[in-house]
Amino acid sequence: MTDTAPRTDDHRTEAPVETVTFTVNGVEVTAPKGQLVIEAAADAGTYIPHFCYHPRMRPVGMCRMCIVEIDTGRGPTLQPSCMIPVADAMVVDTRSPVTTKAQDGVLEFLLINHPLDCPVCDKGGECPLQDQTYAYGPGESRFVEEKRHFEKPIPISDLVLLDRERCILCDRCTRFADEVAGDTLIHFQDRGGQTQVNTFPGHPFASYFSGNTVQICPVGALTASPYRFKARPWDVAKDESTCTTCAVGCRTTVEVSRNRVLRMSGIDVDPVNWGWLCDKGRFGFEAVGDGRLTGPLLRRDEASELAPAPWSEALKVAGDALRWSRKTKPDGIAVLGGARLTNESAYAWAKLAKGVLGTDNVDAQLGDGLPPELVFGLPRATIDDVCAEGGTVLMLAPDLKEELPVLYLRLRDAVVHHGVTVVELSPQATTTTPLAAASLRHRPGEAGLVARALVGLDGGADPLDGDVTAARALLERADHLTIVLGRASLADGPSPIADAMAAVLETYPAAHVLTALRRGNVHGALDMGLSPGVLPGHVTLDEGRQWFTEAWGQVPEARGMDATGILNAAAAGAIDVLVLLGADPVADFPDHDLARRALEATAMVIAVDTHRNDSVELATVVLAAAGPHEVVGTTTNIEGRVSTVAGVVTPPGTARADWQLAAELAYRVGADLGLESEAGTWAEIERVAPSYAGITAELLASPAGRDGVLMPLTPELAAALDGSRVTIASRRSDMDPEAAQAALRAAAASTDEERQREQLAAKAEQSAEEAREVAEQLAAEGEAGAAGEGTATAHRPALLAFRPGAPTELPAVDAYGYRLVATRTLYDRGTRNRHSPSLAGLARTSQLRLNPIDADTLGVVAGARLRVSSPRGAVEVELALDPGLPRGSAGLHVNHGGGDPADLIDVTSPVTTVKVETLR
Amino acid sequence: MARFSAENEAVAREIVARYPVTKSATIPLCHLAQQQDGHLTTEAMAHVAELVGATEAEILGTASFYEMFRRHEVGTYCINVCTSISCFLRGSDELLEHAEETLGVKAGGTTDDGLFTLEGWECIAACTAAPALQVNYRYLHDVTPESFDTLVDDLRAGRRGDDIPPHGTLGRVRQQIPAPRVCGPADPARNVEPGWLGAAVPALDDGGRATPKPPPPPTDDKGAVS
Amino acid sequence: MITDAKPIVSTRFGLDDGHTLERYLATGGYEGLRAALRQAPADVVGQVKGASLLGRGGAGFPAGVKWGFCPPGKFPRYLVVNGDESEPGTYKDRMLMERDPHQLIEGVLIACYAVGCAQAFLYVRGEMAHAQERIAAALNEAYAAGYVGRDILGTGFSVDVILHMGAGAYIVGEETALIESLEGNRGMPRLKPPFFPAAIGLYGQPTIVNNVETLSNLPWIMVNGGHAFAAMGAESSRGMRLFAVSGHVRKPGIFEVEFGVTTYRDLIYSPLYGGGISGAHDLKAFIPGGASAPWFYEEHLDLPLEAGAVGKAGSMLGSGAVVVMDETTDVVRAAHRLVRFFARESCGKCTPCREGTGWLEKILARIIDGNGRPADVGVLMDVCDNISPGISWPPRQTTICPLGPSAVSPIASAVLRFRDEFEAYVGGAFESKVVVKGAAYGEAPRIPIAATTGGE
Ligand SMILES: Cc1cc2nc3c(=O)[nH]c(=O)nc-3n(C[C@H](O)[C@H](O)[C@H](O)COP(=O)(O)O)c2cc1C
Numbered sequence A: 001m002t003d004t005a006p007r008t009d010d011h012r013t014e015a016p017v018e019t020v021t022f023t024v025n026g027v028e029v030t031a032p033k034g035q036l037v038i039e040a041a042a043d044a045g046t047y048i049p050h051f052c053y054h055p056r057m058r059p060v061g062m063c064r065m066c067i068v069e070i071d072t073g074r075g076p077t078l079q080p081s082c083m084i085p086v087a088d089a090m091v092v093d094t095r096s097p098v099t100t101k102a103q104d105g106v107l108e109f110l111l112i113n114h115p116l117d118c119p120v121c122d123k124g125g126e127c128p129l130q131d132q133t134y135a136y137g138p139g140e141s142r143f144v145e146e147k148r149h150f151e152k153p154i155p156i157s158d159l160v161l162l163d164r165e166r167c168i169l170c171d172r173c174t175r176f177a178d179e180v181a182g183d184t185l186i187h188f189q190d191r192g193g194q195t196q197v198n199t200f201p202g203h204p205f206a207s208y209f210s211g212n213t214v215q216i217c218p219v220g221a222l223t224a225s226p227y228r229f230k231a232r233p234w235d236v237a238k239d240e241s242t243c244t245t246c247a248v249g250c251r252t253t254v255e256v257s258r259n260r261v262l263r264m265s266g267i268d269v270d271p272v273n274w275g276w277l278c279d280k281g282r283f284g285f286e287a288v289g290d291g292r293l294t295g296p297l298l299r300r301d302e303a304s305e306l307a308p309a310p311w312s313e314a315l316k317v318a319g320d321a322l323r324w325s326r327k328t329k330p331d332g333i334a335v336l337g338g339a340r341l342t343n344e345s346a347y348a349w350a351k352l353a354k355g356v357l358g359t360d361n362v363d364a365q366l367g368d369g370l371p372p373e374l375v376f377g378l379p380r381a382t383i384d385d386v387c388a389e390g391g392t393v394l395m396l397a398p399d400l401k402e403e404l405p406v407l408y409l410r411l412r413d414a415v416v417h418h419g420v421t422v423v424e425l426s427p428q429a430t431t432t433t434p435l436a437a438a439s440l441r442h443r444p445g446e447a448g449l450v451a452r453a454l455v456g457l458d459g460g461a462d463p464l465d466g467d468v469t470a471a472r473a474l475l476e477r478a479d480h481l482t483i484v485l486g487r488a489s490l491a492d493g494p495s496p497i498a499d500a501m502a503a504v505l506e507t508y509p510a511a512h513v514l515t516a517l518r519r520g521n522v523h524g525a526l527d528m529g530l531s532p533g534v535l536p537g538h539v540t541l542d543e544g545r546q547w548f549t550e551a552w553g554q555v556p557e558a559r560g561m562d563a564t565g566i567l568n569a570a571a572a573g574a575i576d577v578l579v580l581l582g583a584d585p586v587a588d589f590p591d592h593d594l595a596r597r598a599l600e601a602t603a604m605v606i607a608v609d610t611h612r613n614d615s616v617e618l619a620t621v622v623l624a625a626a627g628p629h630e631v632v633g634t635t636t637n638i639e640g641r642v643s644t645v646a647g648v649v650t651p652p653g654t655a656r657a658d659w660q661l662a663a664e665l666a667y668r669v670g671a672d673l674g675l676e677s678e679a680g681t682w683a684e685i686e687r688v689a690p691s692y693a694g695i696t697a698e699l700l701a702s703p704a705g706r707d708g709v710l711m712p713l714t715p716e717l718a719a720a721l722d723g724s725r726v727t728i729a730s731r732r733s734d735m736d737p738e739a740a741q742a743a744l745r746a747a748a749a750s751t752d753e754e755r756q757r758e759q760l761a762a763k764a765e766q767s768a769e770e771a772r773e774v775a776e777q778l779a780a781e782g783e784a785g786a787a788g789e790g791t792a793t794a795h796r797p798a799l800l801a802f803r804p805g806a807p808t809e810l811p812a813v814d815a816y817g818y819r820l821v822a823t824r825t826l827y828d829r830g831t832r833n834r835h836s837p838s839l840a841g842l843a844r845t846s847q848l849r850l851n852p853i854d855a856d857t858l859g860v861v862a863g864a865r866l867r868v869s870s871p872r873g874a875v876e877v878e879l880a881l882d883p884g885l886p887r888g889s890a891g892l893h894v895n896h897g898g899g900d901p902a903d904l905i906d907v908t909s910p911v912t913t914v915k916v917e918t919l920r
Numbered sequence B: 001m002a003r004f005s006a007e008n009e010a011v012a013r014e015i016v017a018r019y020p021v022t023k024s025a026t027i028p029l030c031h032l033a034q035q036q037d038g039h040l041t042t043e044a045m046a047h048v049a050e051l052v053g054a055t056e057a058e059i060l061g062t063a064s065f066y067e068m069f070r071r072h073e074v075g076t077y078c079i080n081v082c083t084s085i086s087c088f089l090r091g092s093d094e095l096l097e098h099a100e101e102t103l104g105v106k107a108g109g110t111t112d113d114g115l116f117t118l119e120g121w122e123c124i125a126a127c128t129a130a131p132a133l134q135v136n137y138r139y140l141h142d143v144t145p146e147s148f149d150t151l152v153d154d155l156r157a158g159r160r161g162d163d164i165p166p167h168g169t170l171g172r173v174r175q176q177i178p179a180p181r182v183c184g185p186a187d188p189a190r191n192v193e194p195g196w197l198g199a200a201v202p203a204l205d206d207g208g209r210a211t212p213k214p215p216p217p218p219t220d221d222k223g224a225v226s
Numbered sequence C: 001m002i003t004d005a006k007p008i009v010s011t012r013f014g015l016d017d018g019h020t021l022e023r024y025l026a027t028g029g030y031e032g033l034r035a036a037l038r039q040a041p042a043d044v045v046g047q048v049k050g051a052s053l054l055g056r057g058g059a060g061f062p063a064g065v066k067w068g069f070c071p072p073g074k075f076p077r078y079l080v081v082n083g084d085e086s087e088p089g090t091y092k093d094r095m096l097m098e099r100d101p102h103q104l105i106e107g108v109l110i111a112c113y114a115v116g117c118a119q120a121f122l123y124v125r126g127e128m129a130h131a132q133e134r135i136a137a138a139l140n141e142a143y144a145a146g147y148v149g150r151d152i153l154g155t156g157f158s159v160d161v162i163l164h165m166g167a168g169a170y171i172v173g174e175e176t177a178l179i180e181s182l183e184g185n186r187g188m189p190r191l192k193p194p195f196f197p198a199a200i201g202l203y204g205q206p207t208i209v210n211n212v213e214t215l216s217n218l219p220w221i222m223v224n225g226g227h228a229f230a231a232m233g234a235e236s237s238r239g240m241r242l243f244a245v246s247g248h249v250r251k252p253g254i255f256e257v258e259f260g261v262t263t264y265r266d267l268i269y270s271p272l273y274g275g276g277i278s279g280a281h282d283l284k285a286f287i288p289g290g291a292s293a294p295w296f297y298e299e300h301l302d303l304p305l306e307a308g309a310v311g312k313a314g315s316m317l318g319s320g321a322v323v324v325m326d327e328t329t330d331v332v333r334a335a336h337r338l339v340r341f342f343a344r345e346s347c348g349k350c351t352p353c354r355e356g357t358g359w360l361e362k363i364l365a366r367i368i369d370g371n372g373r374p375a376d377v378g379v380l381m382d383v384c385d386n387i388s389p390g391i392s393w394p395p396r397q398t399t400i401c402p403l404g405p406s407a408v409s410p411i412a413s414a415v416l417r418f419r420d421e422f423e424a425y426v427g428g429a430f431e432s433k434v435v436v437k438g439a440a441y442g443e444a445p446r447i448p449i450a451a452t453t454g455g456e
C-alpha cells in the first residue's frame, strides 16, 4: 500500500513472500525478493536521491541520480539503485566518497544546461531538482559554455505547457503517456544533447490525463496553464480530500490561497487512484469560483423574472409550499438529484423527504442510472477485485475513459501489465475495446438477449459483431469473474441491463459487480436513501420500516417513483412541489421534452444549486448551495468506499450547505431534523444506516481510514475480502507492517512530494491492520448488540438484494430507422466543464455517427448535414463516420450542444428509433 | 507526394509482414518514404504510423533519433565528408573547406540549385581510404581536391546517374523472398522449439564429411580433463 | 611476429565477383553449412567453443559461450547480426559484407542451426548502401538456391534471414541498442545486467547478437574444425583477425593477421601491412583498438595483438581499428575530434554521457579556439572523472553503456601524455586533483605533479 510498491511484474503472485538480507550503509536489512534497491533502502530509512524513478512506472535508469556503490561479491561498482533488485549478501553504500562524488557529478550535469530560472518558475519551492541542489549539489557553476536553447514554453495541449530548457529528460511524462495513459502523443525526439520531449506536429497531447505529467514532472518543465504563475508553495494551504467530479473517488490534495482553490493533485492511494487524476477532476475546480449563485432567488409572480431575495423570504416561500403539501398530499412532493451532495447532506435531504415530508418520490439519478437493487443488491467488487492479476472482467458498462477516467487507467494497467482478460458487450466500440480479448456488439436494447447467448442460455440473440463463442469460452475459463455494470447508452432504458445481469447471474452466481455510475457521489446519495423504495444504508422501505420509524419518527407508506415516474407525473400535473437538488433535468435528463413539460407543469419548483442552469430558470425559488471544496463531509465511491472531502474555502455570498438547507426547511414545516453539524450527521448515519455501521469519523480520520474505508464493514466481509482480494496493497502491508519504518522514511524524504507520499505510505501500512481490528470489534459486539445505541429495540434490517424481474419487451426492429446510441464524453457541457475556463473549450459539438456502410447506403459523406428525428423531436447535425457503430445504429453524444439525443429519446420506451434524412 | 504511393504501399506492407512485431518495420519504411520523397515528410511519418500500428509521435521519436532521416528538403545529392579521426589525420578538414569553396555553401547548407547538400559526417567506415566521403551513401575513397571536383562536375553533368541515384535511395536491390521458400516471422508469443534443435540425428545425411573432431584432450591419471 | 597463417575471412576480398553465389560455390562456399548440418546442433556449438572464437565486435566475448546462455525451453530464439560498424577507425565489416556476403550468410545459418534460432535479422548500418545491395542480392540468390528459408538443403532446418538497415546512429552498434532499433525504437541501450540479450533480447526473447566478422569465421571453422582454428593465435586470442590500419601510415589497409601473435609493430611497420609511418616522421601515438581505446605509444609497439596482453597494458583490441598518429599530430585537436564523435553520438539516455560528453567537447573546442584557461584542463579531467569515476582501465562508469566513458580515454591519454601541448594552448600550467589509474595512462598520480614533463 505504499507508493514505493515495486512494479516488477511478478509482484502479485500468490507465493509467500521470499525475503533477502543485505546491508545498507553497514546496517543489515531484510527486504522482499525482487524489490529494487532504492525501495528497499527507503523502507530501511535510507533515502536515495532520484529523478526518473517513479513507483508507478517501469524503471528506466535514465537520470543516474540514484547511482550508489553496490557490491555483489565482485567489489563495489556504481549501479542505478532504481534498476537493481536486492539480492542476498549485497552490500549497498549510499554514502561512500565514490557514491557521493558520482551523485554530485550527476547533479552538476543536470544543472549545466538547466536555465536556473527558479525565481520565475512555477515549480520553485517544490522542485526536487532545486531541493536536491540545495541538499547535495556543488555551490557554484563551472559551466561557462553556452547553454542549450529551445523556444520557451510551448503549449503541448490546451492545458499543458512545456519548457524544454528546464526539462531534465527523466522520461516520466513520456512514460506516463505511453505506459499508463496509453496516449503515446508525447515522445522523446532527436538525440543526445539535443534530445527533447515534444508532440508530433499538429497533434497535441490531447489526453484526458495530461495533467498527471505536470504532477510527476520533477522540474518545472511541464506546467499546467490553469496554475501558471498563480501561487508559490509557501503561500498555499494544502488539505487532503476526495475528488467528486465522478464516482471513482480519487484521493487528492487541494491547495488553497486567499480563499481560492488553486490546484488539485492526486494522492497515491493504492486501492483507488495510484496518484493519478483525470484532467476534468484536476482542473474542474475552476467551476467552484465561476458564475456562482451567491444568494437565493425568487420569482415573485408567474410573469416576473427570478430576482434576488432575502433568505428568510425564499425559505418561507419554499417552506410554505412544502408544509402545505405535507399536510394535504405528501406524495405530491418530489425530490430530484443529490449526487452532487456529500453523504451528510444527502442523508439530511433523505430524512427531510422521507422522514419529515413523507414522500418517497425521491431520486438522485436522472434517468441515467441503475435501480438501487442493481447498485447495491449484488455482491460488490472493488476496483482491486476487478484488476486482480489474471482475472476476467465482463464489461456491461459505458465507456470508462469518458465517464470514469481513472477506473479506465486502472483497468488498462490490469490488462496491459497484469494479464486481466476483458470481455465487452456494448452497443458501440469504446476505448476499452482495444483492450478487450473479446468485444461483442449488441443492437440497442438487446444487451439482455446477447448476454443470454454469451453465457450460454437459451432464448438469446447473437451479437451484431464479435465472436460470441470465443467470448463465452473466455468467461467459462475465468476463475475470478467480475462485472462492471452501468448504462452503456442512455437511449436504452435500464431494464435491458437488468436483464443482462440476471442472465449472467444465472450462469455465474458468484460474480461480483462494480457499478459504473458516473455522477460524483451518486453511490453515496443512493446509500443515504435518495432513491425510491430505499432507506439509508442499503435497506428497503419495508425491511427498514420499523428501524427507521424509531430513528426518524415516520417513513413513507409505499415505494415512490423514480425520476422518470416523477417527471411523468409532474407533466401530468400530479406533482405540486418539485425540489431539484443540484439537478438540471431540462438539460441533463435523457428526455428533454418530458423534463421541460414536467417543470413547466409544476407550480412550485425549488432549485437548490450552485449555478444557474436551464432548470433553475424554470424554478420559483432558488436556494444557493455551497459547492465542492466548501463543505466538509464524506463521499462514497463506486466500490462503496467512504472517504472524506475537505471544506477549504467559504461558499460565495450567503450560499449554504445543502444539509443546512434541509434542516432549515424542516424547521419551516414545523419539524426538527436533529442535525446540527456535519460531524453530528455523520454520527447519526453511522448509527442508523446499517451498511455504514462501524465507519466512524474516528476510523475515517485514523491512518486506516484516510485512504477511504470500504462499506459495509461487516466482519464477514472484512474477513472474506482479506482472503479473496489480491492486491499489491494487502501483500505489502502484510509483509511490512512496521509503521515505524515508514515514519523513518518520511523523515528521510527530502522533497515535499516525497514527504507527502511517505506519510501516505506510513498511514497506509497501518490501515489494513486497523480495519481488521475495527471489524473484529464489531464482531465481538455480537449479533444481538448489533443495533447501536438509541435504536435498541428494532432489529437492524437486512440489506437489499437484487431479484431479476420480467425480461424487457422490445419493439420490432424498424428496417428504415436506426436505433439510437446515446453516450457521454468527458468534456460535455455540464456545469463543471462550462464553468471551468480551462475545460470549456475542450467540448466538441455533436455529430451523428454512423457506420460507413450505412452512410454509403444513405448516399451521404462525412460532414453532410442531417436531420435526425424521432416521435419526440428532431435535431440537425453533421455526419461523422464511425466503424465502431454497428450497422443500423446511430450514435449521438449527450449534452454536447448542436444536436442532443435527449431531444429524441422517449424514456418510457426501452429503445429509441430515429430516422435520418439529408438536409438540402 | 507524401503518403506512400500505391506501389510503395504494397512494398511497405510486404516489409511489415516480415517482422514478428510490426513496429520493427519503422526504419525500413522511413527509408522507403525517403526514397519516394527525397526526405521524410510529416505525412509520410503519419502513414508509416498507420502501417506499423504506432502513434505518429512514436514514429517521429524513432526517426528523429537517426541522422539519415532528413525532415527537411535536401539536395538531390547529399555529400557527407567524413571528418572523424582517421580522415581528420589525412586532411578531411582541408577537403571539407575545399568542398565548401567548390560548391559555394558552408557545411550544412544546400546549393541554390537544390543539387547538393554538403555536410561534415562522422566515421563512414572507409578509414583506410582516408579522406573519404559519401554521395547519397555511395563512397568516394582517397579523395583529393581534384577527384572531388571531378565528382561534382560529373554529378552536375548527370554522368553518375547509373551508380548514384537521387538522395533517399539506398540499396537498389531489394530483398525478395519467394513465397515457397519463406518461413514467416517467428512469433515471440509462441514458445515452440525448432524441430531440428533436439534431433538426435544430424539434419544432413549425404555421406559427406562432417567437421573433423578435435583430438581428444590430454587426460591425467584420474582421467579428468585437465 | 609475422606468420604464414592463411587468411580465413578475407580470401575473396581480391575477387571481382567474390560476392556472387557462383564464385562463392566455386571457392568452397556453403561447405561449412553442409558440414554443420551433418552434426547435431550441440556438436556445432562444441566446435565453436573449441575454436574459442572471440567476438569481433569489440567486447571480445567467446561466441560459443555466449550461445550457451540462452535459457533452455524459451523459444523462439533470434539471431541478430551486428553490421552497424561505425566506430572511428573501424573498417572491416563493411568489407566483409560488400565483398563476401555469402560467407556471412553461411555463418548466420550455421549459428541459427546451432543455437536454434527461428529467425535472423541482418542489421546493416544505414549508410552502407552498397553492402545492403550486395547482401540483398546474395540473399535473393541463396533463397532461390535453397540455402536460406524453408527446409534448407532438404534437411528440415528452416530459417528466414531478413535484411534490416539502420539509419545513422553509432550507438546502435551496442547490442541492446541494436535490439531497440530493430524493434523500431530509438536506439537507446537497455541496462544489463540484470538481463543480457541471450536471456531477454529482441521482443523479450533469447537473442544472440554477433558481429559480422565473428559470424564470417564460422564456415571455415565448420570445414576445418574448431581445433584447427584454435591452433592459430595465442593465449585467449585464437584464429586470425582483421585489423584496419589507418592514419599516418604509408599503406593504410585491412589486414587479416594471426591473432595473438602478430604485434603492433608488425602491423604498423611491416611492408606487408602498414609499411611504416608516412612521410619522414616518427610515431607519436596510436589508438590500438578503436576510438574508445586509451592510446598506446612507442613503448607498446611490441605488444602482441592479444586481448590479455593489451588489456594488461591498459587498453584494448576493441574493434580491430589501429589509428596511427605521427609526431606532427596536434593531439589536442585529435582528442577533440574523438570526443566530438562521442558527444554527437551519445544516445542521450544517461545524464553524465548526454551532458558530460557535450561539455567536454565544448571545453576542448574553446581551448582549440584559443579561449582556454589553465583551469579548463582541470575541469576537463574532473568531468571525465564524473563520467568514469577514477579514470581507470577498465573504466568504471556512471552510465548504462560504455559510450560515455569512451570519451574519457582520448582526453586522459592526451592530457596525461602531452601535457605541454595543452599548456601551450591554455597558456600555463594546470592542476587536477583527479587520481588516474590505468596502465596506458602511466601510473597514478600523474596529473598533480605541477612540473611540465612533456611527451616522455
Ligand atoms: C558504444 C558501442 C558501440 C558498439 N558498436 C559495435 C559495432 O558497430 N559493431 C559490432 O559488431 N559491435 C559493436 N559493439 C559491441 C556490441 O555491443 C556487441 O558486443 C557485439 O556486437 C557482440 O558481437 P560479438 O560477440 O560477435 O563481438 C559496440 C559496443 C558499444 C558499447
Ligand code: SF4
Pocket (backbone or CB within 6 Å): C171, C188, C189, C345, C346, C347, C348, C349, C350, C351, C353, C354, C399, C400, C401, C402, C403, C404, C405
Ligand atoms: S552511456 Fe551514453 S550512449 Fe550509452 S546509454 Fe548512456 S547516454 Fe546512451
Ligand code: FES
Pocket (backbone or CB within 6 Å): A049, A050, A051, A052, A053, A060, A061, A062, A063, A064, A065, A066, A067, A080, A081, A082, A083
Ligand atoms: S532514479 Fe535511478 S536512474 Fe533515475
